[in-house]
Amino acid sequence: xxxxxxxxxxxxxxxxxxxxxxxxxxxxxxxxxxxxxxxxxxxxxxxxxxxxxxxxxxxxxxxxxxxxxxxxxxxxxxxxxxxxxxxxxxxxxxxxxxxxxxxxxxxxxxxxxxxxxxxxxxxxxxxxxxxxxxxxxxxxxxxxxxxxxxxxxxxxxxxxxxxxxxxxxxxxxxxxxxxxxx
Amino acid sequence: xxxxxxxxxxxxxxxxxxxxxxxxxxxxxxxxxxxxxxxxxxxxxxxxxxxxxxxxxxxxxxxxxxxxxxxxxxxxxxxxxxxxxxxxxxxxxxxxxxxxxxxxxxxxxxxxxxxxxxxxxxxxxxxxxxxxxxxxxxxxxxxxxxxxxxxxxxxxxxxxxxxxxxxxxxxxxxxxxxxxxxxxxxxxxxxxxxxxxxxxxxxxxxxxxxxxxxxxxxxxxxxxxxxxxxxxxx
Numbered sequence: 357x358x359x360x361x362x363x364x365x366x367x368x369x370x371x372x373x374x375x376x377x378x379x380x381x382x383x384x385x386x387x388x389x390x391x392x393x394x395x396x397x398x399x400x401x402x403x404x405x406x407x408x409x410x411x412x413x414x415x416x417x418x419x420x421x422x423x424x425x426x427x428x429x430x431x432x433x434x435x436x437x438x439x440x441x442x443x444x445x446x447x448x449x450x451x452x453x454x455x456x457x458x459x460x461x462x463x464x465x466x467x468x469x470x471x472x473x474x475x476x477x478x479x480x481x482x483x484x485x486x487x488x489x490x491x492x493x494x495x496x497x498x499x500x501x502x503x504x505x506x507x508x509x510x511x512x513x514x515x516x517x518x519x520x521x522x523x524x525x526x527x528x529x530x531x532x533x534x535x536x537x538x
Numbered sequence: 539x540x541x542x543x544x545x546x547x548x549x550x551x552x553x554x555x556x557x558x559x560x561x562x563x564x565x566x567x568x569x570x571x572x573x574x575x576x577x578x579x580x581x582x583x584x585x586x587x588x589x590x591x592x593x594x595x596x597x598x599x600x601x602x603x604x605x606x607x608x609x610x611x612x613x614x615x616x617x618x619x620x621x622x623x624x625x626x627x628x629x630x631x632x633x634x635x636x637x638x639x640x641x642x643x644x645x646x647x648x649x650x651x652x653x654x655x656x657x658x659x660x661x662x663x664x665x666x667x668x669x670x671x672x673x674x675x676x677x678x679x680x681x682x683x684x685x686x687x688x689x690x691x692x693x694x695x696x697x698x699x700x701x702x703x704x705x706x707x708x709x710x711x712x713x714x715x716x717x718x719x720x721x722x723x724x725x726x727x728x729x730x731x732x733x734x735x736x737x738x739x740x741x742x743x744x745x746x747x748x749x750x751x752x753x754x755x756x757x758x759x760x761x762x763x764x765x766x767x768x769x770x771x772x
Contacts, residue, residue: 363560371601374605375601378601381605381608385611385645386611388611388615393642395638396638
């Protein structure tokens, strides 16, 4: 299957192999930079997230893709759906803001707020999820949900549950980039 | 015009390489593959030791800029991964954002430079070569070849209802300068352009007729060098 490509590599020399490897590497690099750029524009460390649990039903279901922004100068209000990360936990949580307590703005942060959240489908608020904290601060918030796409997130869930799928996809893309010469 | 007496040997005067040639096979329906195969053949043909020495500057600049931007992106990714992993306290935003900001703009600058270089400076060029020959005095030759694909075109004339379709063609442009070393005096200068349909060099299965293609390229180069010598070996 690869004899044609291997023959071509031997014939065309080392520079050509470097060029083809560059093709592959720059696809990955530009994907990474687009993600980082998106994070910079939205001021959010992870502007696109996947809903993993059913705690926000019927608004969001498991597998939905959420789009977030986190403008530093905007205050969040009751009813906003936010994604936050409690320090010490590595899974971000998508819940609705139940209470906000506004503070005076300090030098480094333009907006000072303390937030309490609760999932729509949960019985109680999130205090038990805060791992010792009594409230969330703005620095824990990854962003506020601005839009969503249903079902798309299942691709990410599948790739997390079956890592072979992830490697197969990456390997296939890599192979394609190495032998194509567009 | 008759060629000057101290004209260095052109590619057609060289004997063909001994031994069997490997046949290049491409997908006939992809003009990209056809053009790439022709470009590769041009490079192979003209960088024979008796002919020109290829100047790899364009390729090297593209490789350097490209790999540099890959490393900048990789560094950004690694930094982002490490910084968040090490913090069990909330992420220190300002430092992360500033560093990411800077490397993001460095990446954009590199990509932008790459695009500009490739579009304006490199353009269609596929081969840049130089040769020094010694005959009475040192003669330096510089040759640059660019190529592009002329897509399928159909020309319909008003008188006849049917239209003639020309298959995709390979257009080769060449600029050639011959001077004494240190460019003291110009001996010859030429610019030629030729085009031929791909169907002339590729058979139905996509196998490339390298000899026919090299003969055609040789003719274009000889024309650019200033006419063919008096005795031509066929």
